[in-house]
Amino acid sequence: MYVEKIFWADPYLTELAAKVTSAAGGSVTVDKTIAYAFSGGQESDYGTIGGHPILKAEKAGKQIVYTLAATHGLRAGDDVLITIDWERRYKIMKLHFAAEIVLELMYQHYGHPEKIGAHIGEDKARVDFAWPRNIAETFPFLAREVQRLIGGNLAIASEFTDKEQEFRHWAIEGFARVPCGGTHLRATGEIGAVALKRNNIGRGKERIEITLA
Secondary structure (H helix, E strand, C coil): CCCHHHHHHHHCCCCEEEEEEECCEEEEECEEEEECEEEEEEECCCCEECCCCCCEEECCCEEEEECCCCCCCCCCCEEEEEECHHHHHHHHHHHHHHHHHHHHHHHCCCCCCEEEEEEEEEEEEEEECCCCCCHHHHHHHHHHHHHHHHHCCCCCEEEEEEEECCCEEEEEEECCCEEECCCCCHHHHCCCCCCEEEEEEECCEEEEEEECC
């Protein structure tokens, strides 16, 4: 079963009328949604379906299964309003794209180091690398280039590479075109100022933490 993922078409939409397609215990599916489910390191949205808080959102192929309290009372065919916590979503969108820029700059200018992990929440983003030195050595360059790209307020295109397979990418003209199925900003200027911090997570493993300044 397929759910129409409106969070790709309009990641700024905070409410959506939808229809329940299945309900079994606390698990609910809908015909269309704006509530993102954890993927690619990006945390799930907080929100409600029919007024019931979303406790968990999980991808199942092209479907998304939402977990609500078992007492939700929803049934297949019910019309519901889906809402998301916009303040949280917008912070995640900013941090996500800041992390995307940092990762691409590392790839382009530091020999495409191996990415060994990533996570984007509402308070910070992190990207982990197999890296033999102190990764803070890259920060003067990264900070300068990140702020240059943000200051340029460059348009971000987010489109399907293969709609049938739900493969997507983002692109900034003259900078990069990168596969990614997250929720993306319209322009880099929305990110604002960011701060970078180094965290050594083990021998030969370095982490770049990104926060909104």
